[in-house]
Amino acid sequence: MDAADQQALTGAVIREHGLDMGQLWLEHLALGxxxxxxxxxxYSAGLAILPPKDRDALAQAVNEHCAAAGLLSRAPFSGSxxxxxxxxxxxxxxxx
Numbered sequence: 001m002d003a004a005d006q007q008a009l010t011g012a013v014i015r016e017h018g019l020d021m022g023q024l025w026l027e028h029l030a031l032g033x034x035x036x037x038x039x040x041x042x043y044s045a046g047l048a049i050l051p052p053k054d055r056d057a058l059a060q061a062v063n064e065h066c067a068a069a070g071l072l073s074r075a076p077f078s079g080s081x082x083x084x085x086x087x088x089x090x091x092x093x094x095x096x
Contacts, residue, residue, distance in 0.1 A: 001080045006055055010075040011044040013062055017071055024061045033057030052078040 014024070021044065025037040035043070035054040042048035043058070050058070059075035066073055 001076050001078050003049060003052075003055070003078070006059070006076050006078055006080075007043060007046060007049070010055070010059055010062060011046055013066065013073045013075045014044045016073060017066065017069070019062060019065050024058065024065070027061035027064065028054070028057045031057040031060050 013019075014021070021041050022037065025035075025040045028035065028040060033054045035050055035058075039048055039050065039054075040058060043050045043055075056077050059077050062075040065071075066075075
């Protein structure tokens with residue numbers, strides 16, 4: 001997944017459901033992330049970038065909250081299938 005798209009989609013899920021940033025940060029750390037709470041807050045607001053490891057740990061934390069609350073929204077991971085399809089140089093209706 002493109003880093004900017006992942007950031008925008010993850011931030012949107014966080015805002016849509018009013019997820020607690022402090023709790024997400026703690027869970028992000030428990031899942032192997034290294035970013036500070038401020039970096040996580042800035043990332044979710046679109047003000048900072050994170051390496052894939054931290055983006056994916058945060059996405060996992062967000063997704064666990066959504067699943068526990070029965071919410072359908074999910075944050076994407078850096079290696080999502082959408083990214084592979086999007087980065088494919090072939091046109092969708094191409095015969096090549």
